[in-house]
Amino acid sequence: xxxxxxxxxxxxxxxxxxxxxxxxxxxxxxxxxxxxxxxxxxxxxxxxxxxxxxxxxxxxxxxxxxxxxxxxxxxxxxxxxxxxxxxxxxxxxxxxxxxxxxxxxxxxxxxxxxxxxxxxxxxxxxxxxxxxxxxxxxxxxxxxxxxxxxxxxxxxxxxxxxxxxxxxxxxxxxxxxxxxxxxxxxxxxxxxxxxxxxxxxxxxxxxxxxxxxxxxxxxxxxxxxxxxxxxxxxxxxxxxxxxxxxxxxxxxxxxxxxxxxxxxxxxxxxxxxxxxxxxxxxxxxxxxxxxxxxxxxxxxxxxxxxxxxxxxxxxxxxxxxxxxxxxxxxxxxxxxxxxxxxxxxxxxxxxxxxxxxxxxxxxxxxxxxxxxxxxxxxxxxxxxxxxxxxxxx
Amino acid sequence: xxxxxxxxxxxxxxxxxxxxxxxxxxxxxxxxxxxxxxxxxxxxxxxxxxxxxxxxxxxxxxxxxxxxxxxxxxxxxxxxxxxxxxxxxxxxxxxxxxxxxxxxxxxxxxxxxxxxxxxxxxxxxxxxxxxxxxxxxxxxxxxx
Numbered sequence: 086x087x088x089x090x091x092x093x094x095x096x097x098x099x100x101x102x103x104x105x106x107x108x109x110x111x112x113x114x115x116x117x118x119x120x121x122x123x124x125x126x127x128x129x130x131x132x133x134x135x136x137x138x139x140x141x142x143x144x145x146x147x148x149x150x151x152x153x154x155x156x157x158x159x160x161x162x163x164x165x166x167x168x169x170x171x172x173x174x175x176x177x178x179x180x181x182x183x184x185x186x187x188x189x190x191x192x193x194x195x196x197x198x199x200x201x202x203x204x205x206x207x208x209x210x211x212x213x214x215x216x217x218x219x220x221x222x223x224x225x226x227x228x229x230x231x232x233x234x235x236x237x238x239x240x241x242x243x244x245x246x247x248x249x250x251x252x253x254x255x256x257x258x259x260x261x262x263x264x265x266x267x268x269x270x271x272x273x274x275x276x277x278x279x280x281x282x283x284x285x286x287x288x289x290x291x292x293x294x295x296x297x298x299x300x301x302x303x304x305x306x307x308x309x310x311x312x313x314x315x316x317x318x319x320x321x322x323x324x325x326x327x328x329x330x331x332x333x334x335x336x337x338x339x340x341x342x343x344x345x346x347x348x349x350x351x352x353x354x355x356x357x358x359x360x361x362x363x364x365x366x367x368x369x370x371x372x373x374x375x376x377x378x379x380x381x382x383x384x385x386x387x388x389x390x391x392x393x394x395x396x397x398x399x400x401x402x403x404x405x406x407x408x409x410x411x412x413x414x415x416x417x418x419x420x421x422x423x424x425x426x427x428x429x430x431x432x433x434x435x436x437x438x439x440x441x442x443x444x445x446x447x448x449x450x451x452x453x454x455x456x457x458x459x460x461x462x463x464x465x466x467x468x469x470x471x472x473x474x475x476x477x478x
Numbered sequence: 479x480x481x482x483x484x485x486x487x488x489x490x491x492x493x494x495x496x497x498x499x500x501x502x503x504x505x506x507x508x509x510x511x512x513x514x515x516x517x518x519x520x521x522x523x524x525x526x527x528x529x530x531x532x533x534x535x536x537x538x539x540x541x542x543x544x545x546x547x548x549x550x551x552x553x554x555x556x557x558x559x560x561x562x563x564x565x566x567x568x569x570x571x572x573x574x575x576x577x578x579x580x581x582x583x584x585x586x587x588x589x590x591x592x593x594x595x596x597x598x599x600x601x602x603x604x605x606x607x608x609x610x611x612x613x614x615x616x617x618x619x620x621x622x
Contacts, residue, residue: 210559218561219490227494227501228527229584231614233556233564234572235492242554243574250552250597296555296569296592341527348574348582349526354551 095368097192103321103328104184104475106135106314107440112277112431114208116308123310124153124204125161131200131312132162136325139163142314144196146183148203148434149174169196175344177384177465178357180435181473185334187315198320202312203436213306229346237384238295238303240345241467244356245387246297251402256297258405259386260288262421263301263428265414266383270425272415273451277305278429302386304427311436313443329446332459332476333369337361338469345468356388358395358466365461365472366397373397376474377457378420378445380438382465383427389413392466393421415452423452438462439473446477479511479546480618482588483607488563493612500530503541508613513603515544515579526581546603547620548575551582555592575601575617585617594619 108130110116110123124147132139139162145155149172159167169190173179183201190196206212215235222230234240248254267283270276283301291300321328337360339350348354366372373396381392390404398419399407407413413421424430424441431437442462444450450457458477464470484491496505507514516528520538529539556570564570571587587595588604600620607613 215561216559218492219563220492221495222492223495223498225527226492227498230492231494231608231612232572232584232586232616233561233567233570234584234586235561236556239554239556239572243552243572246554247552247574247597293555293557295557298554343527346584348551348584354582 094189094192098188098331098334099368100330100332100476101318102188102191102315102331103318104313104315104331104443105321105324105326105328106131106137107312107443108134109309109311109437109440112275113308116206116208116310120151120204120206120310121153121157124202125158127204127310127312128158128162128200128202131314134326135314137198137314140165141198142200143167144169144187144190144199146171146173146187146199146201148172148176148179148183150176151205153204169199175465175468175470177382177434178468178470179464180439180471181334181462181464182336182471184315184331184439184473185336185471188331188334191315191317198314198316200312200314202310203433204310205433206308207306207432208308225344228343234346236295237467238298241385241387242295242298243348244354244391244467245385247354248387248391249297252405254387254390254405256289257285258390258408259302260285261408261413262383262386262389263288265408266422266426266428268414269423269452270429273424273430276425276430277307278425298385298387304384304432305429307431307433309431309433309437311433311440313439327447328478329443330476330478331473332371333365333474334472335361335364335368336469336471337364342469347467356391356395356466357468357470358392358463361463361470361472362396365474369474371459371474371476375459376419376461378423378454378460380423380426380442380460380462381421382435382438382463383422384432384465386428388466389421392463395466396461396463396472415454420452420454423450423454435464442475446475480604481511481607482604486566487608491563491608492561493608496611500528504528505612507541507543508605508615509611511605513544513546513615514541515577515581516540517542524580526583545578548577548601550595550597550599550601551576552597553595571595573601573617585615588616588618590619
């Protein structure tokens, strides 16, 4: 038995902490107000969903990148006092970790009810972090940025192209991911791409952004604000919604980490998801075959193909063929990105994947997997990452 | 050893911090036309990114001049929109080179067309002077 399973803390987290509320503002290209405002609104929606008041909140967890301010949000919500808060780094690697950290805080008694949120205004072209790179670059960035390797599409493209070369993964395989996400988005009234169908011919004809990746391999750029409420299972049973249990959690940087251009962590040039998955399943009573659907972080389509392998749904190199025959669409063996994901619902550092995971366990998704008992939600696998398994009671 | 010079350095070019104490031997070497890599003199293991000198086994670390050769492990070809400082290079071929010594390092190609690229292509280093202090190791197909 792994050491991590012996840990009293993990025993106290597993199925003992629950997500009890979710909420988000309408996704937009221009939401029209700062993230300090939208964060408050999204958290209030999640509290309303849970049937909780701001006075019940004593913890707060968020992403470190483009962060908002805890005490300002707390004051504007009407929180009595925060006793625990936390900002988690590495952008899309962090969303699932907000749940892990909240669960650890609750299980260890440092907080009773934690709100996790992501508010981000990235719809404007000028808001892209890579386009703001100038001047002297230091530390990890000096290992790749001086050669021009800074756009995420290129950083991830390195893994994608190697995967295509080594395993015969095709553009059509990547297209299957884009089309599955789009089909799900077309049935999700909240999705940015709800009215925009996508077929393989259109996918293949799109302009190149960073070869081998093309336009529809890339996620959207969205303004969004999302939140969820986490508390103990005992409290959850008195609340409005069916509790969604936090079953397993993990965070992993992988060995020899470099932020972004992490190409020396193993002979195979694995992504960080390999190490995160190992911890996640070691700590879990469930395995990949128990997942009724999966929300695999999708800033770019190849992350889903590689994620299917990294999280154990298929063997190394089989992620491409796994996408064939509708297997990852609703009605298939493993529906993936059932809200449309970052590719077609909204790109908000994967926080929308958490909300969709919760909906699937509640049974309220617009692409509901019948009798969904467990689902996986992962973070960005190109960077230090995180993942969570949700299950029903 | 082939040197080229960036004639029109963009004022916003993302230059590396060549005074970083861990990376300085790499950048100083590049300025002198040497591709430097870090090695554990006891085990022979190569370290990239380099380990700090205050690493627990830091006294075993040494910098060696790599051959300046390798093969293309993977690559991408960037199209617009791109960093303003490098837009004149589009379509820009960025590479992960597996050095003959083992480590994989990021770089970009010079005088190479996308259709010349392939996995496993042997490459050799070229040094591109950006400023008096900054020289960037870049790559071209190896001349056999």
